[in-house]
Amino acid sequence: MLHKLLPLIISLGVCSVAGADTIRATVNGMVCGFCATGIEKTFKAQPEVKTVDVDLENRLVTIHTKQGQTIDDAKIKKLLGNAGYSVVAVARQKQ
Amino acid sequence: MQENDETGHTVSLDYTFTPTNAFGLYFKQEENGKEILMLTPEFNTLLKRWNLPDGQGNIFNMTGAGLARYRGDNQPCLWTAFLADYESRRWFFSYEPRFVWDGDIEKSVWQRARIGVAPYLANYNDLNTWIMFQVDHHPAKHDHFVATPLIRFFYKTYLFEIGYSSNQHIMVNWTIQF
Numbered sequence: 001m002l003h004k005l006l007p008l009i010i011s012l013g014v015c016s017v018a019g020a021d022t023i024r025a026t027v028n029g030m031v032c033g034f035c036a037t038g039i040e041k042t043f044k045a046q047p048e049v050k051t052v053d054v055d056l057e058n059r060l061v062t063i064h065t066k067q068g069q070t071i072d073d074a075k076i077k078k079l080l081g082n083a084g085y086s087v088v089a090v091a092r093q094k095q
Numbered sequence: 096m097q098e099n100d101e102t103g104h105t106v107s108l109d110y111t112f113t114p115t116n117a118f119g120l121y122f123k124q125e126e127n128g129k130e131i132l133m134l135t136p137e138f139n140t141l142l143k144r145w146n147l148p149d150g151q152g153n154i155f156n157m158t159g160a161g162l163a164r165y166r167g168d169n170q171p172c173l174w175t176a177f178l179a180d181y182e183s184r185r186w187f188f189s190y191e192p193r194f195v196w197d198g199d200i201e202k203s204v205w206q207r208a209r210i211g212v213a214p215y216l217a218n219y220n221d222l223n224t225w226i227m228f229q230v231d232h233h234p235a236k237h238d239h240f241v242a243t244p245l246i247r248f249f250y251k252t253y254l255f256e257i258g259y260s261s262n263q264h265i266m267v268n269w270t271i272q273f
Contacts, residue, residue: 029146031184033219034249037272054219056184059148082114086146 020050021065022093025076028086030059038083046071046079059088096271101241101264102126102205102233107137115141121159128236131197133172135161150183163197170198187211187225203235211247222250229258229266237262 109119163172176193211227245258
């Protein structure tokens with residue numbers, strides 16, 4: 001019985017360790033909400049992304065990933081670049 | 096997008112197929128002079144963008160080639176425009192020269208400049224309001240400047256502008272992004 005439950009216990013443990021990411025990208029050129037809707041649309045289309053928030057005042061795009069998933073800096077810079085903006089910095093927080 | 100102003104009525108529908116390029120259909124019914132109808136495919140491209148900490152500058156080109164119709168006469172037509180703009184969350188400036196060749200009907204150069212100020216700094220999910228002042232100069236129509244004070248509102252993907260020109264035309268423009 002125990003050997004059947006062991007893989008399940010291990011996988012549940014791994015899931016709890018591999019949490020979600022909160023990623024904050026500081027972006028230049030993001031001054032207009034009408035234009036920045038492209039950012040929201042682009043990130044919402046990514047399978048790793050749970051939610052995305054655009055903050056014009058602080059020039060921040062905050063991305064919350066799904067549990068156990070992440071999105072690397074290169075992809076974030078590429079997506080924001082394609083949306084027409086320049087990434088200044090990316091900060092990460094594990095949850 | 097639809098624009099109704101002192102130069103006439105314009106409708107365009109564009110599909111953005113790369114981050115810097117869009118292709119669409121452009122229809123214009125000119126007024127305030129020769130009443131010319133134009134129907135052209137159009138190609139819009141972002142030539143250059145400057146992303147700054149507190150602002151953004153752009154240079155766009157829009158070009159179309161198709162047919163112009165005036166008093167039952169169809170002529171090939173070609174137009175191209177360059178739009179340079181700079182905007183921060185508080186200020187907006189733009190300048191757009193436009194060159195139009197309507198076959199034997201008319202050849203014209205037209206220019207438009209805008210300045211705008213946001214009375215409050217709206218964030219992404221707020222209704223954005225801009226107070227703007229537009230000046231048009233279209234020598235083929237009338238050799239004087241036309242001034243149009245206007246108000247721009249946008250919320251998410253909806254933009255709406257309303258104004259009233261110095262030659263007594265109501266301006267109503269709207270744009271929806273899908």
